[in-house]
Amino acid sequence: MTAELSPTSYALLGLLAFDASTSESGLTGYELKQRADRTLRFYWVSPAMSQIYTELDRLDGRGLVVSTDVSEGKRPSRHFSITPEGLACLRAWLTDPDESLFPTLKHPVALRLLMGALASPEDVDRMLSQYLERLAERKAELEAVREMLADRREVRFPARVADWGLSYYESERDIVERLREQIAAEPPDAT
């Protein structure tokens, strides 16, 4: 039970836990990747396929998931389901106060803006406007996800987290728009 898994492992375990509460079939590695791309990606990462399989093997080895081979008529595939031990392990992690770590932000735009004095005002402005475009794209993607979550009670937590993400994108947009105006208003560098 004291498994010391990576957050990504727990994230996958969470997807399987959610699946278990709605169906009984289990998920393939491929399906897990798709779900991760839909939700996890916005708040964590979207692991590569190869990592998902590695992670699943690890979870399997610890008895936190079980895999059943399906090959009747169809092409062979492994369907994974969470075990009672896996669920217990996930719950323990969820409620462990020590695990509540601070978010890690890797913000290439902020990093580069930090050195804005080395670039021309035009380059800086282009960078920010490009970021705003991508931000809008990302937001549209998350909005589509949010709509799929409708108002079903089983998904009220995912829906809230999606709302969180949307608010974050809006705030980021407002901040960057203000920043652009400030930079445009400022007298150019005296070099």
Next chain:
Amino acid sequence: MTAELSPTSYALLGLLAFDASTSESGLTGYELKQRADRTLRFYWVSPAMSQIYTELDRLDGRGLVVSTDVSEGKRPSRHFSITPEGLACLRAWLTDPDESLFPTLKHPVALRLLMGALASPEDVDRMLSQYLERLAERKAELEAVREMLADRREVRFPARVADWGLSYYESERDIVERLREQIAAEPPDAT
């Protein structure tokens, strides 16, 4: 010049570029770590000492920085300065439109809230309030950094990025506070 460095390398190069514009002495690996802890940490990462030395060796090998050994009377140390090639390389990276990538957010609190249905409402609330505390601490740290940046023109970009960070922390606080209220208002799970 087409060096294919990691963003962390560029970040260190940026710190050295900034140092070069204000003094001439160069910085030790140790000093770079301190500066990274002060600023970079909020928007990128704070690399471990060992990584800083590794990164510096790499930059040195490519001629993007030069190191001078200082050992007169004092304990021996290596002082690093950015070279003209290093500065050109940094500028090229800064203005390269392809490099403008989207931020990566690893948000353990959002990740866990996604599975909030598996925990008790009390555990969820505790997690969020703990997050708010840490958020306030982090914000206070960044405020201290912001004050050090005063209104000097040489640091106007770092100051703006610090303001960005502060706005982000405020927005995050508002969102999480609203979230807590919503969860508290909601009827408990019917399990």
Next chain:
DNA sequence: TGTAGCATGTAAGCCGTTACATGATTGA
């Protein structure tokens, strides 16, 4: 006198990515 801070590194190992490799099934 001793401890905190300055200063530099090596080694092991994890997490995660990209590239590579394979092959079945569905549908246009």
Next chain:
DNA sequence: TCAATCATGTAACGGCTTACATGCTACA
């Protein structure tokens, strides 16, 4: 029939962390 999608893996490698190892210097 051919391309897209489903499906599963291995190998190599990069980035970053932790742990380990060393030793000087300022100052209380």
